[in-house]
Each structure stands twice: as C-alpha cells, then as structure tokens.
Amino acid sequence: MGTLDRRQFLSTSLGAGAVAGAAHLGLPLHPGTLASAALQAPRSIAPRSSGVAPGPFVLCTLSGGNDGLNTVVPYADGHYRDLRGELAVPEDQVLHIGNIDGTNYGFHPALTGLYSLYQAGQVAIIFGVEYPDPNYSHFQSMDIWLTADLSGDAGAGWIGRWLDATGSDPFRALSVGPTLPMSFVGNLQQASTLNDNTSGGSQMPDDGGFFLKVYKKMMTPYRGEIPLRRLVGVSGMNLLAVGAAAEAALNAESVPPSLSDRGSGDIGNQLDIVAELIEYGLPTRAYGVGWGSFDTHSAQWDTHYGLLSNLDAAVQNFMGVFPTAVAGKNPVLMLHSEFGRRPNANGSAGTDHGSSSVVFLVGPGVRGGFYGAPPSLSNFDEYGNLEVTTDFRRIYATILEEILDVSAPKVLGGKFSPIEFLS
Amino acid sequence: MGGSTGFATLRIDTTTICGKTCIVPTNPQLVAHLYRRAGFGLTNSELGALSQQSWTELVDGLLEGLTARDVEGDKVPLPHLTWIPEANVPGYNFNGWQENQDLITWWIARMVATSTPLREKLVLLLHNQFPTSWQKVGWASLMYAQNQLFRTLGPGNFQTLTLAVAQDPSMLIWLDTGTDHKDSPNANFARELMERFTMGAGHGHYTEDDVFESARCFTGWQLDYTSGEFYINPFDHDNGIKTFLGHRGNFSGEDIVRIVTSSKVSPSWVVSRIWSWLAYPVSQTNPVIAGLEGVYRRDLNMTDLLAAIFHHPKFVSAEALNGLVKQPIEYVVSVLRVLGLDTEVLPQGTLPYYLGQLGQVPFSPPNVGGWGQNEYWLTTTSASSYIQFAQDLASYADLTTIEDRNGHPSGQIEAVQELLAIESFSTQTYGALLSLAVQMKDDGGSWPAQQLVTLALVSPEFMLN
Numbered sequence: 001m002g003t004l005d006r007r008q009f010l011s012t013s014l015g016a017g018a019v020a021g022a023a024h025l026g027l028p029l030h031p032g033t034l035a036s037a038a039l040q041a042p043r044s045i046a047p048r049s050s051g052v053a054p055g056p057f058v059l060c061t062l063s064g065g066n067d068g069l070n071t072v073v074p075y076a077d078g079h080y081r082d083l084r085g086e087l088a089v090p091e092d093q094v095l096h097i098g099n100i101d102g103t104n105y106g107f108h109p110a111l112t113g114l115y116s117l118y119q120a121g122q123v124a125i126i127f128g129v130e131y132p133d134p135n136y137s138h139f140q141s142m143d144i145w146l147t148a149d150l151s152g153d154a155g156a157g158w159i160g161r162w163l164d165a166t167g168s169d170p171f172r173a174l175s176v177g178p179t180l181p182m183s184f185v186g187n188l189q190q191a192s193t194l195n196d197n198t199s200g201g202s203q204m205p206d207d208g209g210f211f212l213k214v215y216k217k218m219m220t221p222y223r224g225e226i227p228l229r230r231l232v233g234v235s236g237m238n239l240l241a242v243g244a245a246a247e248a249a250l251n252a253e254s255v256p257p258s259l260s261d262r263g264s265g266d267i268g269n270q271l272d273i274v275a276e277l278i279e280y281g282l283p284t285r286a287y288g289v290g291w292g293s294f295d296t297h298s299a300q301w302d303t304h305y306g307l308l309s310n311l312d313a314a315v316q317n318f319m320g321v322f323p324t325a326v327a328g329k330n331p332v333l334m335l336h337s338e339f340g341r342r343p344n345a346n347g348s349a350g351t352d353h354g355s356s357s358v359v360f361l362v363g364p365g366v367r368g369g370f371y372g373a374p375p376s377l378s379n380f381d382e383y384g385n386l387e388v389t390t391d392f393r394r395i396y397a398t399i400l401e402e403i404l405d406v407s408a409p410k411v412l413g414g415k416f417s418p419i420e421f422l423s
Numbered sequence: 424m425g426g427s428t429g430f431a432t433l434r435i436d437t438t439t440i441c442g443k444t445c446i447v448p449t450n451p452q453l454v455a456h457l458y459r460r461a462g463f464g465l466t467n468s469e470l471g472a473l474s475q476q477s478w479t480e481l482v483d484g485l486l487e488g489l490t491a492r493d494v495e496g497d498k499v500p501l502p503h504l505t506w507i508p509e510a511n512v513p514g515y516n517f518n519g520w521q522e523n524q525d526l527i528t529w530w531i532a533r534m535v536a537t538s539t540p541l542r543e544k545l546v547l548l549l550h551n552q553f554p555t556s557w558q559k560v561g562w563a564s565l566m567y568a569q570n571q572l573f574r575t576l577g578p579g580n581f582q583t584l585t586l587a588v589a590q591d592p593s594m595l596i597w598l599d600t601g602t603d604h605k606d607s608p609n610a611n612f613a614r615e616l617m618e619r620f621t622m623g624a625g626h627g628h629y630t631e632d633d634v635f636e637s638a639r640c641f642t643g644w645q646l647d648y649t650s651g652e653f654y655i656n657p658f659d660h661d662n663g664i665k666t667f668l669g670h671r672g673n674f675s676g677e678d679i680v681r682i683v684t685s686s687k688v689s690p691s692w693v694v695s696r697i698w699s700w701l702a703y704p705v706s707q708t709n710p711v712i713a714g715l716e717g718v719y720r721r722d723l724n725m726t727d728l729l730a731a732i733f734h735h736p737k738f739v740s741a742e743a744l745n746g747l748v749k750q751p752i753e754y755v756v757s758v759l760r761v762l763g764l765d766t767e768v769l770p771q772g773t774l775p776y777y778l779g780q781l782g783q784v785p786f787s788p789p790n791v792g793g794w795g796q797n798e799y800w801l802t803t804t805s806a807s808s809y810i811q812f813a814q815d816l817a818s819y820a821d822l823t824t825i826e827d828r829n830g831h832p833s834g835q836i837e838a839v840q841e842l843l844a845i846e847s848f849s850t851q852t853y854g855a856l857l858s859l860a861v862q863m864k865d866d867g868g869s870w871p872a873q874q875l876v877t878l879a880l881v882s883p884e885f886m887l888n
Contacts, residue, residue, distance in 0.1 A: 063790065064790070136631060136634070137614070137618050137624050138790065138792065139619075139792045140624050170803075175802075177782075177804070178780065178781060178782030178802060178804045178805055179782045179795070179802060179805075180798070180799070180802050185798060190798070190802075192802075192803040193803045193805075194803070194804060195780070195804050195807065195808070203804075203807060204807060205807055205811045205814060206811075206814065210859060210862045210863075210874075211859070211874060211877070211878070214856070214858050214859040214862075214878060215810070215878065215881070217851070217854065217855040217858065218851060218852050218854075218856075218878065218882055218883075219883075220851070222851055226745045227745075228745055228746070228748055228797060228887060229745070229849075229883040231748075231798060231801045232748065232801055232883040232886045232887070233883060234801075235801040235802055235806040236806045236881075238803045238806075239803040239806040239807050242803055243803060243807055292790075293559075293790060295611075295790075297598075297599040297609050297610075297611040298599040298602040298611075299602070344607075345607070346607045346608065346609045346610070347603060347604030347605075347606060347607030347608060347609060348599055348603060348604070348609045350599065350602075350609065352611065353610065353614070383631050
C-alpha cells in the first residue's frame with residue numbers, strides 16, 4: 001500500500017451533535033483546513049472499533065450518471081455558480097456538511113435523511129471517483145464499473161468473479177429485480193434474483209401439489225447439456241432454493257419494515273426487501289439493487305430533486321432498520337453511478353455526460369467523513385470535465401477484503417490501495 | 424443430448440438449404456427454427472403445411488411479408504390514443520398510463536395475429552435498435568407513431584429510417600434533441616446516434632470532439648407542441664463550420680445522419696445487431712459479420728440484409744440452433760400463439776403485468792441501450808414469473824386434446840408436444856412430464872392437462888428460441 005493517488009481523510013467542522021457522534025466512533029477530528037492530512041502516509045486498515053464484522057454488502061447502482069456536483073455541492077465556490085447558472089443549488093438550501101481546503105460543501109436539499117446519517121457518523125463521502133481516461137458512453141462506462149475491467153469487455157462482473165471464486169451456493173448474492181446487472185454475473189456463477197414487485201407478493205409460483213418436484217427434475221443439469229439449456233436449468237434450480245427461503249423471510253411477521261408498494265422497480269421497494277432479508281437472517285453476503293435514470297440532459301432541477309428525494313427516503317428507511325452494528329446485520333450500502341455530469345450546464349437546463357462523481361458508503365459500520373480529493377472547478381481535463389482523483393477500484397478493494405473476505409487482487413486483477421471507510 | 428419422441432428425429436443437414444435449386448420438403452426442425460427467429464413460432468398445423476415448401480420459398484414468403492398488407496394484423500383494433508393537438512384543447516383529459524397499457528396489449532395482439540411475421544419481428548428488433556421509452560416520452564400516440572415508422576420504413580433503406588426516427592417527436596423528446604439551443608448544444612442524441620444506432624462504440628469509431636461537433640448540427644431541431652410536429656428553428660441552429668469524422672463544413676443534422684449511416688464502420692454495427700437477434704450473439708468484429716457486410720453496404724437495405732442472413736450457412740448451424748433464449752416478448756407471443764389464445768379473453772392489463780414481471784415491457788426499454796440477450800433473461804425471478812404466466816395462460820386455453828387422453832400418460836405427453844409444436848423433448852424433460860402425468864393419472868377434468876402444459880411451457884426446450 002501507499003503508492004497510489006493523493007488520499008485524504010477529512011472529518012470536518014460539524015455541528016456539536018455530529019462531533020459527539022464522530023468522537024464516539026473514534027474518528028480523528030481535524031477542524032479547519034486539512035491539506036496536511038492528505039500528505040500523511042496512508043495507514044493500514046485500523047482495527048474495528050465496534051468489534052462487529054461489516055456486512056452484508058449492498059450495492060446500489062444509480063444508472064444514467066448521477067450529477068455528483070449537485071449531490072455534494074461545493075456551494076461557496078464561485079466557479080460552481082458560474083458553471084451551473086440556474087442549475088446551481090442556492091446556498092440557503094444546501095445542507096452544510098463541512099469544509100475542505102477552504103471550500104464549503106453541503107448536501108443537495110433533498111438529502112435530509114442522508115444528512116442526519118452523516119451527522120451520526122455513518123456516511124463516507126468519496127470524491128472524484130472514476131477510472132483513468134473516462135469513457136462517456138453510459139454503457140461502456142457502466143460496464144467498466146460493473147466489471148472493474150477498464151476494457152469493459154471482461155464479460156464477468158466484479159461480484160460475479162467473487163462468486164466464481166467462492167463455490168456455488170445460490171444464497172451468496174441476491175439481486176432485486178427481474179434482470180441481472182453485469183456486476184452480479186460471473187464466468188461460472190451468477191447471483192440469484194428476487195421479485196421486486198411487492199404487490200405481486202410471491203417469490204414462488206403455486207406448487208399445485210407435485211409441480212415443483214417435477215420442475216426440479218426437469219431443470220437438474222446433466223452431462224453434455226448445451227450451455228444455454230443448462231443456464232435455463234440453473235435459473236430454475238436456484239429459484240427453488242432461494243425463492244422459497246426469500247418468500248419465508250418476506251412473509252415472516254417479526255420483520256420490521258412495512259413494505260409499502262411504491263411500484264415495481266422503485267428503489268424504496270428494493271431496499272425494503274433487502275432490509276427484510278437481512279433482518280430475517282438470510283446468509284447472503286452481497287445484495288444488489290438499482291435505480292435510475294439519472295441521465296438529466298434536460299430540465300434537470302425538478303427531475304434530479306425528485307430522484308434524490310426518493311433515494312434519500314429509501315436509504316433513510318433502510319438504515320432505520322439497522323441503527324447500530326449487529327453481527328450479520330451490519331450492512332454497508334454503496335451508492336454509485338457510471339459517471340458524473342459535465343461541470344457546465346447545457347442549453348436544455350440540463351447537464352451532459354461527464355467524468356468523476358461522488359460515491360457514498362452508508363451504514364452503522366461505516367467511518368463517516370470525507371475521502372479522496374474533490375476535483376477542482378477551475379482546472380478540468382482535456383475535455384473540460386472534472387479530474388479523476390480516486391480510482392473506483394480502491395473502494396472495491398476495501399469491500400472485497402473487508403466484507404467479502406477475498407483477496408482483492410484476485411478479483412480485480414491488480415493491487416489497489418483500500419480506502420479506510422469502515423470503522 | 425437425450426433421446427426424443429414425437430417427430431421423427433431429423434438430422435440437421437445444411438445440404439437441404441440451397442440457393443435456387445431446392446429440396447422439398449424442408450426439414451421441419453429448420454422450418455420451425457426459421458419461423459421462431461423470423462417470426463414468433465408456428466403451431467403444429469402451420470408447421471406441417473410450410474414444410475412442403477423449399478427453403479427459398481419459405482424465405483421469400485417471409486420477405487414478401489415485409490411489404491405486403493398484414494391481413495390479420497390489421498384487424499387488431501388500435502386503442503384510443505391522444506395526439507398532442509387534442510390535449511391542447513382546454514379541459515381535455517387523458518389517461519396517458521392507460522393509453523400506454525392499451526398500446527402494449529395492441530402490439531402483442533398484432534404480433535400474435537400477424538400474417539406478416541417477419542415485419543412484426545423486424546419492428547421488435549428496430550425497437551431494440553432505437554430503444555425509446557414511453558416512461559420519458561409520455562405519449563402513447565408518439566410511441567405508436569415511431570412503431571409505425573419501423574413498420575413502414577424498416578424494411579427499406581436504413582439511412583432513410585434513421586433520419587425519420589431522428590426527426591420523429593418520440594426521439595426528439597427521448598434524447599432531448601427538441602430542447603437544444605445553438606449556444607450550448609445537448610450531446611445526448613448526437614452521442615447515442617453514433618454509439619447505439621449507427622456505429623457502435625468501438626475504439627476509433629469516433630471521438631469526443633465528434634460528439635460535440637455533431638451536437639452543434641442538431642441544434643434547432645425542435646418539436647412544436649401546438650401541432651405536435653417536428654420543425655427546424657433556423658434562429659436556433661448553429662450555422663458555423665463543423666469538423667466531423669474528418670469532414671468539414673456547415674453541416675445540418677441531416678448531413679450528420681447521412682455521414683454516420685454511410686460511414687465505413689456502420690455496416691458492421693447494424694449487421695451485428697440484426698444477426699445477434701436472429702441467429703446468435705456476436706460482436707461487431709466477428710468474421711461472420713464481415714462476410715455479410717457487403718450485401719448491406721450496397722444500398723443500406725434491410726430486406727437485402729435479412730435475405731442474406733436467412734440464406735447464410737451459419738444461420739442453420741448448431742451454434743444458431745442452440746444460440747438464443749426467447750426474449751420475454753417472444754415468449755409471451757409464442758405462448759399465446761400455440762395455445763390459440765386471443766388476447767381479448769385475458770383480463771385487461773394481464774399482458775403488461777406479466778411482461779413487467781418478466782422484465783421486458785414493450786415501449787419501456789430500460790435505457791437507450793435496449794434489452795440484453797440470453798443470460799440477461801435467465802434469472803431466478805424470471806423462472807418464477809415464467810411459471811406463473813404459463814399457469815395462468817394454460818387455464819384459459821382449450822386443452823381438449825390432452826384432456827381426452829386423461830389416464831394415459833404417454834398419450835397425454837404426445838398431445839402436449841403436438842399442441843405446443845415442440846419438435847422433441849429431452850429425456851430429462853420427458854421423464855419429468857411423465858412423472859407428472861403418472862402422478863395425476865386418476866385425476867379427471869382439466870387439471871392434469873393444465874399442469875402438463877405449464878411444465879412443458881417452462882421447459883428448456885420451449886424457453887430456447
């Protein structure tokens with residue numbers, strides 16, 4: 001470790017309650033400007049203050065390219081207002097969270113829930129996250145994020161490769177929704193999926209007495225089977241195992257979150273389902289949820305406000321189930337997008353595809369604060385985009401090593417210095 | 424592979440495929456394959472009749488349907504749709520959500536009924552080539568208008584089609600072209616035009632500068648919200664000189680569409696997309712694509728390309744025969760067709776509901792990349808949804824031929840196979856069906872037939888396309 005890009009751990013001038021929260025978690029507190037912290041040699045991962053292992057991991061992919069600059073807003077930076085014009089978040093609406101190198105930062109006004117979690121020391125904000133030489137295609141950029149392979153052609157996702165390396169138990173990873181994101185598809189294994197339509201209710205079809213028994217017989221893989229037929233069979237076999245268990249979990253009365261149907265696909269629904277499964281005690285190590293589109297090329301203000309409000313309510317509701325770290329119920333939620341938006345607004349009151357963005361990690365076992373250097377608003381890359389200051393694979397390295405208990409280089413194909421966002 | 428029952432097992436023999444001199448009858452397995460890919464599958468009686476034709480006759484018949492009147496499809500009544508000018512009348516109230524639901528059901532019904540299956544299949548492929556979503560467009564009428572463009576212009580010149588789609592109101596809304604201004608162009612449409620619609624994102628196809636330069640050319644392309652029509656606002660169009668893909672000039676948006684569709688790399692992208700949906704998934708650089716490009720490049724004509732694909736030896740290779748699972752839309756249409764069900768018998772909203780459960784709602788692709796293939800569809804959730812859908816639909820079907828053989832397990836399975844036009848069951852599937860039939864041997868009524876049909880509809884044999 002210790003060779004990669006500039007690294008900052010900045011816990012900032014928070015309100016009194018937040019300071020108490022941070023102190024309680026044993027966070028280093030550096031009031032004021034903290035450029036010096038960035039120059040300190042990175043340390044190895046500190047022992048966990050809570051003594052509770054982090055996990056499960058919950059990956060939330062926000063598709064379309066979330067506007068990082070309007071999510072964690074450098075609101076007092078004059079360049080920001082010049083670049084964003086009418087799209088700039090007004091200073092009196094920003095939820096102030098701290099100061100880095102003399103610049104004040106705050107959450108978008110829709111993020112009230114995340115703001116209180118931040119004040120409780122449970123939100124890590126990582127700035128300037130992307131990969132070298134950013135690609136501005138949704139699909140190529142998302143593929144790179146989901147595969148952790150810079151060519152985007154790996155054909156297997158990063159969680160999928162973890163699945164490949166750890167056996168065949170279909171419970172290890174669950175993704176909510178009818179189709180499976182590339183992150184959860186391996187070369188040999190893939191995650192199971194769950195229905196996110198709570199009005200439909202059931203994860204399992206009616207058995208009709210004998211039906212599922214013969215269904216299993218039909219789906220059981222056999223030697224010499226053609227590959228696609230085998231995949232059909234595996235999806236059926238996994239349904240029988242995982243669907244039944246998930247249905248039991250979701251129907252259990254002891255489980256707290258009240259599933260209110262917000263419509264299929266809604267992030268609130270998806271996270272409610274995950275909360276119920278974790279609370280029930282399913283042995284799943286990695287969950288996947290996803291939502292979008294954050295592709296705000298036009299009339300961004302209202303759309304983005306609505307998206308963030310909905311996301312914020314979902315996250316707050318989810319985290320409300322896990323106020324403190326408990327063994328096996330210490331979820332680490334990661335919120336990421338394939339890229340951010342361009343620093344300057346376009347003529348449609350929107351923003352086009354950009355490069356780096358912010359990543360959030362949220363949970364009772366997260367060490368709240370700022371990580372990574374916020375990109376400059378006066379020096380851009382050759383295409384006028386925000387500089388990349390943090391390689392996204394460093395976040396994956398932490399998750400793989402600390403939550404999924406696997407050698408990160410084995411999955412990532414190289415060494416990336418982890419970021420110490422877990423307490 | 425397991426053994427098989429029912430149809431005599433025919434060896435897949437590509438020598439039955441020919442240029443102009445043709446062998447009759449055509450191997451029924453290949454006829455079924457052709458119609459699953461070029462359409463939405465065949466019933467058993469349709470299969471019997473078509474096998475009397477040669478491969479060339481079959482392909483020609485499908486191709487003629489690209490421009491012929493769709494006698495049966497045209498009988499499906501179009502639901503009420505509200506057009507932009509109507510909604511401008513004060514006090515006009517419209518239920519956009521319901522119109523979209525009805526439009527989904529309409530298109531599925533059309534795919535089920537069509538006499539010109541290749542054209543309806545092409546419309547579906549083009550929906551995935553230019554994925555546009557009602558979720559943002561908001562007008563079912565505009566989604567319908569785009570769908571009609573695919574139907575009328577799809578079989579012809581791809582450049583003409585691309586330009587029409589680009590200037591169609593649905594696309595102007597979907598990719599924000601209609602909100603563009605000359606002093607700060609919006610790059611959304613310009614980028615996807617190259618990446619998704621015409622060229623592919625391969626290295627060196629275009630640069631970021633090309634994206635921004637072409638975005639300038641589309642400024643002034645607007646949607647008139649009074650008439651609901653496309654127009655070019657000359658005061659909001661950037662008339663400066665642009666540099667694009669090595670060309671320099673005061674290009675218009677039309678010029679850009681012409682340049683990208685006739686670019687050197689475009690044929691490999693378009694051909695690889697169409698081939699991947701009809702034969703098996705390949706990348707833009709696959710050798711089979713290089714072999715087909717020339718035919719398409721000549722006139723950018725879709726009908727020429729389709730003909731070449733169906734006559735390509737690899738179209739009937741083992742790779743192709745085992746190369747695709749049904750997309751949910753194909754699955755739903757196939758089930759309705761083999762069960763002989765009219766969409767009218769289903770409660771309103773049934774089809775949009777199940778398509779949502781299966782993850783593929785027409786007019787609502789997840790994003791401008793469209794839907795994936797194969798693994799993309801094979802999840803535990805969809806496995807469950809397929810069973811629920813099959814169970815539900817089987818309860819509406821006339822299963823007399825299977826019920827008549829209640830108490831005779833092997834006879835019942837034969838009847839299932841005939842009804843669903845499945846060429847052969849694997850030993851494993853046959854064994855499962857048999858144990859289900861034996862278990863229900865003493866049950867009367869429609870229950871055993873429904874259960875058997877459900878199981879067969881979710882068998883790997885039926886799930887593969």
